[in-house]
Amino acid sequence: MTKKRIELENLSIYYGKRCAIWDINVEFQTHSLTGILGPNGSGKSTMVQGMLGLIPITSGSVRLHGSTVAYVPQKKEIDLDFPISVFELVLMGAYSRLGWLKWYNKREKTRALEIMERLGISAIKQRQIQEISGGQLQRAIVARALMQDADFFVLDEPFTGIDFATEKLLLSLFKELRDAKKGVILVHHDLTNVEEIFDHVVMVNSRLVEAGPTKQVFNPESIRKTYGEKNSLLEEASHLFEKVQRGKS
Numbered sequence: 001m002t003k004k005r006i007e008l009e010n011l012s013i014y015y016g017k018r019c020a021i022w023d024i025n026v027e028f029q030t031h032s033l034t035g036i037l038g039p040n041g042s043g044k045s046t047m048v049q050g051m052l053g054l055i056p057i058t059s060g061s062v063r064l065h066g067s068t069v070a071y072v073p074q075k076k077e078i079d080l081d082f083p084i085s086v087f088e089l090v091l092m093g094a095y096s097r098l099g100w101l102k103w104y105n106k107r108e109k110t111r112a113l114e115i116m117e118r119l120g121i122s123a124i125k126q127r128q129i130q131e132i133s134g135g136q137l138q139r140a141i142v143a144r145a146l147m148q149d150a151d152f153f154v155l156d157e158p159f160t161g162i163d164f165a166t167e168k169l170l171l172s173l174f175k176e177l178r179d180a181k182k183g184v185i186l187v188h189h190d191l192t193n194v195e196e197i198f199d200h201v202v203m204v205n206s207r208l209v210e211a212g213p214t215k216q217v218f219n220p221e222s223i224r225k226t227y228g229e230k231n232s233l234l235e236e237a238s239h240l241f242e243k244v245q246r247g248k249s
Contacts, residue, residue: 004030004067004151004183006051011060013043013050019206020046024060026202026211030067030151030183033174035198035214037188039227042205044187045074045156052154067183070150072141074157080130086140087125090116093147108147115143120169135166142170152183159190171197194218 011024021043028034038044049055051062052071070093094108116122119139124132129140138158145153153174159167174184178199188194194201194214201218203209203226210217210225 003065005065006067006069006152006183007063007065008047008051009061009063011047011050011062012058013046013055014058021050021204022207024204024208026208028152028183028185028202029200031178031181032199033178033184033186033197034200034202035186035188035194036202036204037191037194037226038204038209040189042226044204047204048154048156048185048187067152068148068150069152069154070145070148072145072153072155072158075134075137075141075161078129078137078141082129084129085126086121086129086132086136087112087116089129089140090125090143090147093144112143112147115146116140119143119173133163135162138162138166138170142173150182152185153177154185156187157189158186159188191223 006028013020050057202211210222
């Protein structure tokens with residue numbers, strides 16, 4: 001049996017004459033929580049969207065090796081003007097299995113309610129999506145992805161603009177998925193909690209800087225190469241990293 005993985009080989013994406021990412025070679029494995037790290041404009045989201053076929057790639061290849069993938073975009077990409085309830089939004093995750101012309105059956109509806117209960121949003125199932133908070137919306141679009149029961153779950157900055165309770169709940173869920181031998185890939189911007197969250201990291205700034213187990217490749221030197229010498233995040237993360245290392249000694 002082919003091992004579930006996603007492989008990017010020499011992946012490059014241009015917008016006109018502007019290079020967004022260039023010559024990326026990296027592999028994502030299941031049974032891992034992987035963070036994609038890099039400064040704003042470094043090509044993190046572009047790499048993910050190219051990997052999933054949401055935007056055209058200029059050169060290189062993406063191999064899924066039989067893997068199924070569920071994608072959670074940034075909340076700002078959700079059309080809040082679309083008249084749909086939270087329950088209907090979650091049920092949309094079943095489209096990949098049922099197809100557009102099939103009705104939801106009792107099994108799918110029951111499963112959607114179970115997932116919503118796990119994420120603490122069953123009580124708001126009939127509310128319109130424009131009426132709920134940012135944290136509730138994030139839980140709903142994650143629930144929609146869970147309906148796909150995919151091998152990989154790819155989320156673009158899922159912790160942005162949400163409350164602490166939602167962040168804690170989602171992180172617990174992502175670790176459960178990892179422990180259930182799924183692959184969880186997060187585009188992430190907060191360097192202060194990288195070691196706490198991720199098993200592996202992929203560090204990019206248009207090109208691949210480092211990739212591998214967090215304990216091996218996430219260090220001040222790789223941060224400096226990714227974010228540059230003069231960067232407040234770099235300084236904060238480096239100080240935190242040194243503090244953590246002193247605590248281990």
